[in-house]
Amino acid sequence: MARQPLMIYVGIDPGSETYAFAFVDELGNLIKYFEICTDLVEKSSIFLAKLIADYRPMAVALPSGHGLPFYNIRNINNREIFILTLKDPLSHGPLRDFLLASKQYLSFYNSFTIPSVIELNSLPNDRKVNVIDKGTADKVASTFFYRVYLKLDNFILVEMGRRFTAIVIVINGKIVDGYGGTYLSGLDGEIAYLLHKYSRIDKSTVYNVGRNLELTRIIVEWYSDKYKLPIIVSGYNKNYLEIGKKYDFKFKEAAVGAAFIANAYSGGLLRHYISMLDSSGTPISFVRLKEWDEIISWIETL
Template sequence: MVKAVGIDPGTMSMDIFGFDDETDEIIVDMSIPRDKITENPSIVIDVLRKINEKYKGIDAIVGPCGYGIPLKKASETQDWEIMLATFVSEEDVRRRLKIIGLRELMFLMKQSKDLNIWFTPGVIHLPTVPEFRKINRIDLGTADKVYTVIAAIRDHAEYYNIPYSDVSIIAVEIGFAYTAAIAVDKGKIVDGIGGTISWPGFLGMGFMDSELAYALANAYPYFSKTLLFRGGIADIADVDPKKTSLDEFVKLAKVNDKVREAYDAMIEFILKDIATLLVSVRKPKEILLSGRFTRVKGFIEDLILSIKRFLLDYGLETNVRTIRRRAKIAKEGAEGAAILANGIAGGKYRKLIETMELFKSSGTIFDYIKLDSSIKKKIVELFTGKHK
């Protein structure tokens, strides 16, 4: 009997999900607004302690960890690893961005030795992704994107009653800020397009033209991560994402030409992310979708139809659907994180985690920068204060 809990740190909320793999009981299914956690990260620890007390001990908890850390107990994590997983400039620390709340929560988790909390890898830490696909990349998929892929692999394997090692899929998460896509071949992550290197998402611009990066570095020397949440579909449509709900955005696309153009662009951009990953997994058996946008009925219907038509044009009769989930409140990532926690604790999903080779994760997010060594050294020192 293994009781496991996972936490998914979304842009809008931090979701917590947990289950008992013997009774199949859901022991927690909740969502906390991200702004509240930025103000007071300790509320997450309070929730975890209450769950731990109620169920007389949780066997493993997978905590949120930004860009990821090679799989290890939170209590055994070095401070510089947490700094790296949440790397941000001193100016942005003073701006009190949401990632600072996450960083503080990670330090609290490190100190909470009464809870069996684990930090886990991002895509770039995985040995199953060839090194050449990591060159000059940081965001191949954050740790929470790996959680979503875990949920997708579990769902696909159970849906078709096949071993995890037979799973070949592309998992796409369409979130409030970013879109990310991850390729899985034979049950292992082999490639990834994280939110900041994808085509534009709803808030974020995704990958950036190097010439634009050059222009920004000169015109805006104190480059803030707030810019990474701009230039996306909302800006193209000229809608305020704080005042316009996702449902309203989809409805506006039917009556407003500018919004319609942005809406069509968003769907095309998702197709382009999928197209890129078809190089890494040539014949995926399914495209599995998740994220806040998949809850919007009109959008998900349009997206599934567009993906199917696109794949058929290339002779691929690939099934396209959303990830099935047990949670009523928490997102797919939280459920995937709980599955990972279950595997860490030796539960029924241990084989899934072993197939993905998550226990063999290693390295750091800056390991694959192929620039002059002095530049790389300066980057590492700037964001960690030490290391290598």
């Protein structure tokens, strides 16, 4: 009898230094993994999308930046690219170009974006107001990985990447709060105001302020003590934080976690975990600032 072909699920982690690609089977076993320098993704997007298509995957969890909950790649246009990247959708970049290549070559393989923390229905709305970055989509994927891999219902994940630190809180199998990389960057509001008034401020200004280890530790230890939660620390710079359990994998947890999400969302063996990702809205749905309506109106013209 001929051997049945593997059912393959793909997940992608859009890291600041490398993009990681994970392929898992129906049981969640990792069957292929590789990374490519982020600087090369823009010019290699078509090649990468074709490579994934060659495996005829059951589902692909696409790199999703600031997140959109389970948008099929066929429905990703300029408006959605802006929301995912918060950048000009006409300007080239690794995430934008890879999504466009995916729309061309992966539309037949149940390819979709995944939510960020702020879009999850398990977060109380009052924790979302006037915030965008509660944890990007790759942080959700990392959290999903540890939820499945360790079969934990309650834990704190601290992800300390090369450039960003994020905290995600999981209670009773649901993400209930998060602190994204820009939230923890520590840029003083008065400094931001003066830079905006007398000079210019862009994302590089915010992102280069530096990692606030003290603030991260205070938040993590408070949640851990209050809710008796174990602490897991991951990421390239995980050893900078002296607390928490650390694992040494030969892959990026976010990439494998995204592949797990692809499996779960498409009805695979991990489907009983998918309720963890019940979500709605967009990363900008909860901004309530004065004149924000003008920005929303502009976005709708894209």
